[in-house]
Amino acid sequence: MILRYESWGAWVKLETEAAIVALDREGVRALGLDGGQVWRDARVSAPLEVHVAVTARCGAGCKGCYLDVQPDGVEPPRETIERELDAAAAAGVFTVAFGGGEPTTRDDLDVLAAHARARGLTPVVTTSGLGLSEARLQRLRGFAQVNVSYDGASDTYASVRGFDASETAERAIERLARAGVRVGVNVVLTRESFPRLRETLARARSLGAIEAQLLRYKPAGRAATLDYMAQRLTAEQARSLGSTLRQLAGEMCEDGGFHIRIDCALVAFLSGDGELAADPAALSRFGVFGCEAAGALAAFTVDGRVAPCSFAAATALPALELSAHAGDPELTRWRAYVADPPEPCASCSLRSVCKGGCKIVAGFLEGTHGPDPECPRVIDARRERAA
Amino acid sequence: MSDRERETGELGEHNVRAVRTGHGANCSSVGSVIDTLFATAVVGSAVFAAVLAALKKEAPTVVGGAGESTTPKAPRGDGS
Numbered sequence: 307m308i309l310r311y312e313s314w315g316a317w318v319k320l321e322t323e324a325a326i327v328a329l330d331r332e333g334v335r336a337l338g339l340d341g342g343q344v345w346r347d348a349r350v351s352a353p354l355e356v357h358v359a360v361t362a363r364c365g366a367g368c369k370g371c372y373l374d375v376q377p378d379g380v381e382p383p384r385e386t387i388e389r390e391l392d393a394a395a396a397a398g399v400f401t402v403a404f405g406g407g408e409p410t411t412r413d414d415l416d417v418l419a420a421h422a423r424a425r426g427l428t429p430v431v432t433t434s435g436l437g438l439s440e441a442r443l444q445r446l447r448g449f450a451q452v453n454v455s456y457d458g459a460s461d462t463y464a465s466v467r468g469f470d471a472s473e474t475a476e477r478a479i480e481r482l483a484r485a486g487v488r489v490g491v492n493v494v495l496t497r498e499s500f501p502r503l504r505e506t507l508a509r510a511r512s513l514g515a516i517e518a519q520l521l522r523y524k525p526a527g528r529a530a531t532l533d534y535m536a537q538r539l540t541a542e543q544a545r546s547l548g549s550t551l552r553q554l555a556g557e558m559c560e561d562g563g564f565h566i567r568i569d570c571a572l573v574a575f576l577s578g579d580g581e582l583a584a585d586p587a588a589l590s591r592f593g594v595f596g597c598e599a600a601g602a603l604a605a606f607t608v609d610g611r612v613a614p615c616s617f618a619a620a621t622a623l624p625a626l627e628l629s630a631h632a633g634d635p636e637l638t639r640w641r642a643y644v645a646d647p648p649e650p651c652a653s654c655s656l657r658s659v660c661k662g663g664c665k666i667v668a669g670f671l672e673g674t675h676g677p678d679p680e681c682p683r684v685i686d687a688r689r690e691r692a693a
Numbered sequence: 694m695s696d697r698e699r700e701t702g703e704l705g706e707h708n709v710r711a712v713r714t715g716h717g718a719n720c721s722s723v724g725s726v727i728d729t730l731f732a733t734a735v736v737g738s739a740v741f742a743a744v745l746a747a748l749k750k751e752a753p754t755v756v757g758g759a760g761e762s763t764t765p766k767a768p769r770g771d772g773s
Contacts, residue, residue: 307751311758315710323747325714325740333708337753344758352757357720372721398757405720426756430718453718492719517715519724555728562736567717567724582730592737593713594725603723616721 308426309334310398311344312351319400319428324450326354326400328593350632350641352397353604357616360387360418361407362608366434369468370494370529370537372617375407380608384414388421390606390625395425397628404431404449405616406608410442419448432492435478436471446487453519454479456491457499458506465498466523466537476513483514490517495572496537504554511564518564522571525670526617534670538680539575545682547572548579570597570615571678574663577656578682589659596660600640604631614640617666640665643675650687651677704748706741714740 308319315330316339334341362379364371394402402422409415410433422429428450435454446452456475457463463472475491482489491510493499499506507518525534539547551566558564573589573596576582582589595602599614607613611620612628614637621636631637644661646652651662663678677684717724729740 307753309753309755318748320747321751323743324716325712325744327712327744327748328710330708330710333704336702336704336708339753355723403718403720428716430716432718432720451716451718490718519717519719521722551727552731555731559728565715565726566728568727569719569722569724571722588730591711592729593711595723598723
């Protein structure tokens with residue numbers, strides 16, 4: 307196991323189970339360890355997970371690409387990425403998620419994965435599945451998990467991406483699974499894809515996916531246009547997320563062969579579910595993360611700087627200096643907001659988990675680093691105030 | 694959690710603040726497994742039991758800044 311001390315105990319990444327565990331101080335002592343100085347200082351935690359843009363090259367041309375990447379985008383040299391991975395490992399990061407850009411366009415992707423593993427990092431990667439030649443597939447074997455972007459069959463896929471490559475994505479899922487690669491799918495939730503979620507997950511599972519990660523559509527990159535308003539979930543869909551998940555989990559996950567994940571930005575929508583909102587301890591106990599930008603999460607941009615998350619603007623902090631994250635003023639500003647949010651977040655039962663919802667959405671819709679305007683609780687609070 | 698674990702300082706479920714299962718592999722936002730929240734108590738307990746068993750079995754490597762004890766003792770949570 308790999309263990310990193312925190313003020314409250316330690317985060318532990320297990321090797322024989324795909325899990326990370328937050329242990330309290332007594333638990334750490336039971337392992338024969340002591341946090342020493344870390345337990346005496348009020349130290350800012352380093353990220354647990356870093357999203358590394360290994361290329362800005364991608365020919366897919368998805369209409370909502372959050373990074374607005376291009377077919378001729380820049381691609382940092384291998385040595386640069388390796389030094390960034392070294393910096394992440396030195397800071398105590400557990401997981402590096404390769405993205406971009408289409409990571410499989412790199413001929414050295416397997417080398418980068420091996421470099422990460424040699425430093426104790428768990429490498430994972432996201433791909434569109436487009437252009438997944440046999441050689442490219444083989445380069446993915448070193449990753450702990452590969453997620454294929456798959457928003458649904460035919461029209462559903464096209465409604466999210468602007469073109470229909472669903473069959474290509476499906477073949478990629480199937481081939482990866484058959485090759486023994488642990489494969490999941492990323493499903494972007496829009497008002498078009500949400501009603502078909504059940505069939506999308508069932509299809510992914512039948513192709514060999516072991517997991518689906520549901521992603522909130524975010525107004526960044528090419529999606530930061532007025533079209534966002536037509537693509538995003540309706541308020542009713544957002545409010546129904548908790549009950550939808552409950553139903554899907556009951557139908558698809560009870561045998562343990564398939565799991566559903568939600569992304570950090572979707573956690574705010576759980577405030578629309580009375581049962582979940584009443585039991586934030588359960589969400590904490592199962593390690594649900596809301597907005598962890600500048601907290602448990604950081605991103606390395608393709609030009610080698612640290613960003614609070616993949617959707618946020620880069621800070622001035624070089625990726626190679628990730629260990630100095632605690633002193634960066636912009637990352638500090640993001641953390642300070644989470645520590646002391648305004649109402650209605652301040653009094654929300656889910657505050658400690660949700661951490662104020664998606665700041666990217668708030669910034670796009672309202673120009674502020676404030677409460678998530680699509681959160682059901684925020685909507686209700688504003689409606690009450692206006693009444 | 695058993696009383697014996699608390700009394701003897703053995704590693705137990707009461708020491709686990711949170712468990713994040715799975716690797717996740719999304720490169721744009723951090724994900725969390727949600728279906729375990731809706732599962733039966735038996736399934737939830739099994740997750741914690743598996744994690745505890747691994748914690749008691751695996752040797753630790755400290756990263757991101759060492760604490761005071763730089764030569765960790767062997768795990769003693771299994772009582773053996």
